[in-house]
Amino acid sequence: xxxxxxxxxxxxxxxxxxxxxxxxxxxxxxxxxxxxxxxxxxxxxxxxxxxxxxxxxxxxxxxxxxxxxxxxxxxxxxxxxxxxxxxxxxxxxxxxxxxxxxxxxxxxxxxxxxxxxxxxxxxxxxxxxxxxxxxxxxxxxxxxxxxxxxxxxxxxxxxxx
Numbered sequence: 001x002x003x004x005x006x007x008x009x010x011x012x013x014x015x016x017x018x019x020x021x022x023x024x025x026x027x028x029x030x031x032x033x034x035x036x037x038x039x040x041x042x043x044x045x046x047x048x049x050x051x052x053x054x055x056x057x058x059x060x061x062x063x064x065x066x067x068x069x070x071x072x073x074x075x076x077x078x079x080x081x082x083x084x085x086x087x088x089x090x091x092x093x094x095x096x097x098x099x100x101x102x103x104x105x106x107x108x109x110x111x112x113x114x115x116x117x118x119x120x121x122x123x124x125x126x127x128x129x130x131x132x133x134x135x136x137x138x139x140x141x142x143x144x145x146x147x148x149x150x151x152x153x154x155x156x157x158x159x160x161x
Contacts, residue, residue, distance in 0.1 A: 002058055007049035009056040015041035050130065077115055081143050081158035088122070088143075088158065099124065 003009040014020035018038035022045040025035045037043035048054035077097060080089045086103040090113060099122055101109035111124035120143060122134040134156075136145035141160040146153045 004049060004052035004056050004058045007052060007056060011049055011052065011054040011056040012046040013049045015045055015047050017041065018045070020045045076138060077113070077120060080161040082161050083156060083158045087161075101126075 004011075007013045015022075015038060017040035018024055022038055022041065022043040023035050024038050025033055028034050038045075041047050049056070052058050075092050077090050078092050080087055086108075087101065089100045089102075090097040091100075095114070097113040097115070099109075099111045099113045100107060101111075101124060109124050109126040109129075111122060113120055113122045115121075115138070118138045120136045120138050122136070124132055124134065126132060134145065134147060136143040136156070136158070143158040145156055147156045
């Protein structure tokens with residue numbers, strides 16, 4: 001087990017509905033400001049972390065999983081794909097893939113992926129970003145698409161290692 005990177009082990013995160021203020025202010029029809037406790041956090045300013053379920057701990061892969069030797073496969077997706085600052089590694093498991101991701105500090109995320117022709121859909125549980133889905137196009141030794149970071153689309157291009 002490891003410390004959850006979303007809540008840093010506390011099991012609680014700032015309420016996104018009220019931005020951690022504990023209340024919501026609304027302008028009424030007659031121009032008055034109405035302030036009431038946030039309905040999501042009940043005025044407590046924090047909510048249970050959805051990534052770790054409030055435990056503050058996340059499952060980390062075993063040393064064996066992290067150090068699994070890479071092998072060249074005839075599968076067009078299986079193996080490691082890198083871009084500046086990060087990588088995804090795909091392991092075929094039946095009709096789907098198990099995905100392990102990392103960066104300069106090592107392993108960070110895990111999840112699953114499916115491939116429908118050249119469309120690759122990733123479902124990732126990230127220590128820092130929570131859960132996210134990513135769609136990429138497979139073209140030879142390139143996987144490319146767009147990642148939404150804080151609502152802004154950022155191009156992502158991965159190359160096979």
